[in-house]
Amino acid sequence: MSIDFILPDIGEGIVECELVEWLVKEGDRIEEDQPVADVMTDKALVQIPAMYSGVVEKLYYKQGEIAKVHSPLFAMTTQGDEADVKTNGENISDVPALETVIASDSCPAGSNQTEDFILPDIGEGIVECEIVEWLVREGDIIEEDQAVVDVMTDKALVQIPAKYAGKVVKLYYAKGDVAKVHEPLFAIEHQGAADASVATSSVAESQQQVNQDTHASKTVKQDDKQDTHVSQPVNSKVASGKALASPAVRRVAREMFVDIHLVPGSGPKGRVYKEDVVKFSQSGSQVQPSAAPTVESAPVCVSGNTRVEPIRGVKAAMAKAMTASVSTIPHFTYCEEIDLTDLIALRKSVKSEYAKQDIKVTMMPFFIKAMSLALREFPVMNSQPNDDCTELTYFDDHNIGMAVDSKLGLLVPNIKQVQGKSIVDVAKEVMRLTHAARDGRVAAADLKGGTISISNIGAIGGTVATPIINKPEVAIVALGKVQTLPRFDENGDVQARAIMQVSWSGDHRIIDGGTIARFSNLWKSFLENPNLMLMHMS
Numbered sequence: 001m002s003i004d005f006i007l008p009d010i011g012e013g014i015v016e017c018e019l020v021e022w023l024v025k026e027g028d029r030i031e032e033d034q035p036v037a038d039v040m041t042d043k044a045l046v047q048i049p050a051m052y053s054g055v056v057e058k059l060y061y062k063q064g065e066i067a068k069v070h071s072p073l074f075a076m077t078t079q080g081d082e083a084d085v086k087t088n089g090e091n092i093s094d095v096p097a098l099e100t101v102i103a104s105d106s107c108p109a110g111s112n113q114t115e116d117f118i119l120p121d122i123g124e125g126i127v128e129c130e131i132v133e134w135l136v137r138e139g140d141i142i143e144e145d146q147a148v149v150d151v152m153t154d155k156a157l158v159q160i161p162a163k164y165a166g167k168v169v170k171l172y173y174a175k176g177d178v179a180k181v182h183e184p185l186f187a188i189e190h191q192g193a194a195d196a197s198v199a200t201s202s203v204a205e206s207q208q209q210v211n212q213d214t215h216a217s218k219t220v221k222q223d224d225k226q227d228t229h230v231s232q233p234v235n236s237k238v239a240s241g242k243a244l245a246s247p248a249v250r251r252v253a254r255e256m257f258v259d260i261h262l263v264p265g266s267g268p269k270g271r272v273y274k275e276d277v278v279k280f281s282q283s284g285s286q287v288q289p290s291a292a293p294t295v296e297s298a299p300v301c302v303s304g305n306t307r308v309e310p311i312r313g314v315k316a317a318m319a320k321a322m323t324a325s326v327s328t329i330p331h332f333t334y335c336e337e338i339d340l341t342d343l344i345a346l347r348k349s350v351k352s353e354y355a356k357q358d359i360k361v362t363m364m365p366f367f368i369k370a371m372s373l374a375l376r377e378f379p380v381m382n383s384q385p386n387d388d389c390t391e392l393t394y395f396d397d398h399n400i401g402m403a404v405d406s407k408l409g410l411l412v413p414n415i416k417q418v419q420g421k422s423i424v425d426v427a428k429e430v431m432r433l434t435h436a437a438r439d440g441r442v443a444a445a446d447l448k449g450g451t452i453s454i455s456n457i458g459a460i461g462g463t464v465a466t467p468i469i470n471k472p473e474v475a476i477v478a479l480g481k482v483q484t485l486p487r488f489d490e491n492g493d494v495q496a497r498a499i500m501q502v503s504w505s506g507d508h509r510i511i512d513g514g515t516i517a518r519f520s521n522l523w524k525s526f527l528e529n530p531n532l533m534l535m536h537m538s
Contacts, residue, residue, distance in 0.1 A: 005036075007072075010046050015069050016068050017067055018064065018067075020040050023047075026057065030054065030076070032053045034049060034050045035182060036050050052076070053078070059074045114188070115188060116184035117148075117184065117186050117187070123158075128178050131179055132149075132152050132175070134175065136148050136171075138168055139168060140168045143162065144164055145162060146161060152312070156314070156408070156440055156442050156443075165190060166188045166190030168187075171186045244271040252274050252277050256277060256281045258280055260277070329469055331507070332506055336504075336520050336524060338499070340527060343366055359431070367479065367527065369423050369533070372398040372418040373522075375419075375452070378518070380510065381452060381515075382395050383474060383510065384451070385472065385507070389510075392510065397419065401414035401453035406437045406440055407439075407440055408440040412447065414449065415429045450473060454476070458500065461481060462481065464480060464503050465503045475507065475516065477503065479502055484496050
């Protein structure tokens with residue numbers, strides 16, 4: 001039976017959406033809950049799943065057209081009625097599906113088959129990612145769950161593991177290419193219940209046609225790229241497997257122009273450590289880059305050249321977010337100075353004790369906890385307006401974000417429910433999120449749900465800034481560097497004090513100058529008088 005798939009409600013108040021990309025074609029066999037199309041509303045990118053299993057009969061919209069909610073999106077024949085569907089003048093039942101023929105062949109169990117690894121969903125709303133580094137090569141034998149490739153989304157660096165153990169047959173993308181979610185990433189030959197090589201010629205032709213329809217342009221592109229690469233000499237002792245090494249060690253090897261696969265590892269199971277790479281490099285066995293510049297006897301000044309690089313990943317996301325923030329939020333700035341002399345003394349007194357427990361107590365946990373205490377008295381600072389600023393949502397949880405200057409760009413993970421955590425608990429979370437952010441591997445959950453943010457520019461340098469609000473939050477503060485400056489005490493004597501300048505940016509639609517000044521003064525009082533902060537924590 002042929003039925004129309006009706007585009008369902010995809011968000012409150014949304015009546016139409018743009019058809020961004022079809023994930024299926026007319027004549028494709030689809031399964032229940034299989035993604036069928038990517039559509040863009042005025043709020044987000046949404047993926048539409050199939051309601052039934054069956055065959056796609058007709059797509060009612062083209063890419064870029066506007067589809068109406070509660071109107072037909074595509075027509076399909078539900079499972080059990082496919083025999084009545086005509087495709088290109090043929091009855092689809094006359095062309096046996098590859099799965100059916102393979103199942104009917106009496107192939108011995110344990111034989112090999114080649115299968116495409118489909119790039120899975122790697123985050124809500126993410127439809128593509130950049131190939132940062134392949135951790136395997138064509139011909140490598142890999143294990144189940146072994147890391148195969150590092151990819152970068154607009155939020156973080158993600159490592160993709162193998163689904164099966166087997167042999168890598170083909171890599172469909174080169175380093176720097178953009179891969180699409182739900183499309184083949186690489187081909188792997190693995191042991192399965194059937195051997196594709198013994199299928200009949202008609203099945204092979206059918207599969208070849210499917211592959212051509214799906215990958216033709218991509219395969220040509222990759223073949224062209226692969227032809228331009230000259231394989232490097234490989235040590236026969238390690239060529240058959242993957243070098244065991246952490247991403248940090250691999251980075252050191254790249255910087256020293258060392259082929260990590262040639263380095264003898266001194267760790268368990270041949271794991272390669274940084275010392276192994278350095279020793280290998282000093283032995284004179286490093287691989288020189290193919291385009292190494294010729295050493296000149298005198299410095300050569302090159303001018304007039306330009307270089308164009310695409311803005312991708314986290315940097316592209318930051319560009320969009322910052323543009324949206326400054327174009328829709330009227331910012332205003334408020335600056336203050338804080339005397340941290342007593343707080344620094346308190347931190348020094350407990351630092352060594354907590355270091356024995358592998359807890360690094362920096363100044364940041366105190367800033368975060370003091371902010372949470374101040375938010376109790378000023379809940380409007382922990383609120384968010386809707387898009388047209390007609391409603392304000394107040395949050396009980398203080399999910400305080402901290403901007404981290406990672407290798408991928410600016411990331412703002414947040415510590416959840418600070419109001420219920422001790423300073424030590426906050427310190428542990430600061431350690432975890434800082435390490436994850438600097439490695440570019442922050443979980444998506446840690447980047448969502450923030451209610452107010454802190455930016456620590458002082459860790460790099462600088463005293464005063466005008467930070468941009470992390471929309472839809474209503475305020476952000478930038479911490480300047482700590483300076484030893486002369487200040488008068490209550491007796492009029494000059495003392496050397498540890499002074500930090502802080503710069504607030506507020507959403508002037510929600511917060512006025514008096515509110516942010518009073519909030520900042522309360523926050524400041526907790527930081528300047530740590531005993532007062534401890535009393536309010538009880």
